[in-house]
Amino acid sequence: MSAFRRHRAAWLLALPLLVFLTVLFVIPVGQIMLLGLFPKGEGPTFALFEEVLADPFYHRVAIRTLRIALLTTLLSLVLAYPVALHLRNVGSRWQSAIVLIMVSPLLTSVVVRTLAWVVLLSNRGILNQAFGAIGLPPMRMIYVEGAVVVGLTHVFFGYMVVSLMTSIRRIDENLYAAAANLGASRLRQHLEITLPLSLPGVLAGSVLVFILAASAYATPSLLGGLRISMLAVEVFNQAITYFNWPEAAVISTGLFVLIAAVVWIATRVAEGGRRKVIFQ
Template identity: 45%
Template sequence: MRSASLIMPALIFIAALFLAPVVQILAGSFVQVHSGGWTLTAGLYEAFFADAYSWGLLERTLRISAITTLACLVMAFPVALLMRRLSSTQRTVLAILLLSPLLTSVVVRTLAWVILLGPVGLINKTLGVLGIAPVALMYNDVGVIIGLTHVFFGYMLLAITASMLKLDERLMLAAINLGASRWQVLRTIIFPLCLPGVLSGSVLVFTMSASAYIVPVLLGGTATKVMATEVYDLAINYLEWKEAAVVAAVLFVTVWLIVAAVTRLAARHERIGEGG
């Protein structure tokens, strides 16, 4: 009873600021108000899934989120391996350097990428000096992925490093003494034991990338719209609240189903590994 009372403030906070708005959005997307009252209908969802443009938005959002998650994982895992080998002081200094962008506004960081990636930005100017033709790094998927990777890299690094620092050095030494190569140690010991951190970091990066707004707007523009920017346009620019609720609901449910499926597969893999 006492432990239940301890979590009540958190439950009330989540219910009031997260669950209630989500329920309201889902309900609003199914309710059609007319002069005689209101009726439940799935017509807006039928229109959404019948529209090729809507499918394109969903596909682009999931693709960009998946690539961003993979890019963060590929870059964060080697860094976490390095941090595990460093002393406490060296690890702290490196962590401050790598995670300092998290202390800066997302808008400021994204505007910095606009300066770097723009048609007349620093990168294209450098390519011009070298005699190389300019490269389109903005207003496409590439620019958005670069920006999202920079914004969310720190979350992946924190999650993987937390698991990496818990590894028992004796396991690696025993495997090496038994003739295992460094690649075998990494593949059969380090990565499986770090899988909880990899999974939690991937879930964080994927969900935040799928709902990101600032980066796609500044680096993608109107040429690379995603679900979050579509929700904003429908609700604020066109005052189409119900259509915006449908897009938001589809995004929420889709991301939730993907995360739930990945989490379940990871849990099943862990159970099989323990049984083996």
């Protein structure tokens, strides 16, 4: 109670947001989750949960969702790391310009961006026309998992850059000078200093991109089509197409649990053991 007293002003300032979140987020989300427990207005029963959990179709979709989200996270990480590293060395004017370019996909609608990929990748799209012009056979580049991963990476890459940049920029320049002074090559400096000290940014960016990718709807439905469905797409199908709200609620709950579990494990692993000191 004394802690509350001491921080009363802070609590009061946070109150509007707390009310907002409770009314507009916690209650509706909780209601949707409860919907799965009371499928026909009676219950509670786990019958629908058992049904969905036993369905091989949902197994495939869940595993695909995890795989696509994971690949998107890894691809974003691999692409964003060099950019964030480079941003350390450029002047502040260039820095803001590059960050703006990186974040610019976030400024347009997901649908517009994804339709651009459709134009690029579809069977008679720009890339396949170009292949045809140089005598190559057309390739299937849309409605495959790769297309979804590329599309999602494009959309969420900016979050990764910004997360990485904040932690990489915080690293004291003198640490590099000290390492060089002790005989570390440029590569060793990055392996010994940049990599471990950027872990908080890696974790934050990865968690962010993973959550966004795993729950994405627009990009997988446009670039994956019916063949490459993901859990969020199935939620939409069940709720809107089949008007089966209880099953949509069960899938949403499953997606939520899946994401929470992955994020929890990733956080525990990344912050575990000796690396704890980096996160303090």
